[in-house]
Amino acid sequence: MATPDPTTPKSLGEKLQSLPRGILYLILVICTSVPLFFNIPVPNEPTQAAKDLFNALNSLPAGSTVLVGSDWTVSTRGETGGEFDALIRILMRKGIKFAVYTTADPQAPEVARDEIVMLSEDEKKHGGKGVERWNDWVSLGFFPNAEATANLIAADPTKAFGSKKDVKPDGTLGSALSSPVLKDIKTLTDFKMLILVTGTQTSTVTIERLSGKGLPLGMMVTGVMGPETAVYYDSRQLNGLCAGLKGVYDMETLMDGTFKGQVNFGRGKLYYPTLHFALALLIVAVIVGNVGMMISRKGKA
């Protein structure tokens, strides 16, 4: 087979199809970083799935307890971090107690704890109440086997969390079940809702084991996982769904309509313009490649 002569100058079509990788990467870096330095307002219409999730959270009675699955780490913080922030701010403002557990990654409990402490301090700084560990929320830590843990939570949460301890305000350890958060929890349906923030397949495990048991489920997932999780929202196995960066911005937009004058916007508003530029670049790159291919074909014809 004849190989192309490297000394032959490339046609325009060939050039358009073979832009140097370094140039593409440089443009991507510029497109994704420059918008972070500007406050660019972007109009937004929240999806019905995000509205349903927000309404479900907003209608929870004050003083009730929800279970929060935190299966995310910093690798997906652009999406799941923003979702977690929005969720925790809503729970704090509504006075809802929450227990946080993890089944995906041993790093996740520490990431969640740090984030809750930071959010609580931020809420207090802006006139809110914040939350106190033990009295308003507990960290149940990491469970290595997602399937078995989800099954056990469904059957008997007191057995699932029976061995877990958390730090009391006086610095001593106590059984998490005796905390104000979990003291009234005897069965699965004593939790008013389970919201899972995840960047992994624990969403499927949770839906398979916990849906249809009388506990409302909400999911906050990455954009990549959005379509596969939307299947369960469409089948009404989920009470609401927040997917990807658009989902974060949806939640922040909805919060802004409800919690007037408070800190509602965060990562969603900050990163959404960046997503626009990155997606626009992707479209332009695909168009350039295809135009190059067409020019090359015409040249050969």
Add this chain to the structure above:
Amino acid sequence: MLFAQVEKTFWAEGSGSSALWLKILMAVVVGFGLTFAMLKLPARGRRTLVVGITFLAGLYWVLYYLWPQPLPGRLANGSPLPHGQPRDLVESVGFWIKDAQPVVSDFANILSSFLLGLGVFSIIRIHGRKLFRRQPDWGFSAVLFLAMIAMVIVGYVNYYQTRYTPGSSKLELPSNWGSWQFANDLLFNGLLQQMDAAMFSVIAFYILSAAYRAFRIRSVEATILLSTALIVIFSLMGIVAYEWNNAVAHIPGATTGGIAGNFSLTEIYKWINQNVQTPAIRGIDFGVGIGALAMGLRLWLSLERGGASAA
């Protein structure tokens, strides 16, 4: 009396009590003893043992889902069920399966935890050999060990201080941190988490490069795929969706139930999502589910000729 219905288990000792520590020590000794005994077994005997345990473990979960569950509360004549008294053998087994679940789930969690130990052992074995034999790139192995040891020491000291020392709850706030908390923050949040995020963000470069080089309209199928992808991408861009929907809204009849209303970006995406994307994913999931079932059966019955069952 069934094992799973025991009210007070063997392990129900006070937290941190010497009796509990003694029992944990005994369990470790027995565990090592059993492992050693298994290693001494002839290959055939070992295989029989592994196959047997695998079958029993799988059988529990099969029964958990398929065995009739005991009905709570009432006898067939409507009178209350005497406490803890099953009506027949089927219900006895049903109670046993239900009661055994916490024990089986604890086993599953403990066995899964062993994977962490296995990973650490594997890393130490491979990189230790590389380091001591001065094989190529041994410097990276040295850095790995240094990072691992630093993380373990700092992590455990921080864990101890934030959970077991007086006033530990105050250490949540950075303003009360000591040197170990700062060290932990530097290693965990400052290095590990940031490197994790950096590795993940590299995907963006690959996606752009792959889309530019591979996404060509060479066939009808590719054209349909590209058009659909474009609509989905546009629907994620708030500014495009806003302008598109506004333009459609200005078409006469669009907002009053006319056919033009179906051409807003939101409606087009909804149609794609509900009529193309979701059914396709359901089909794929169904296929994956059947595959997983077949694979699960093969593993349960030890028909797979690999791993431990081939020992």
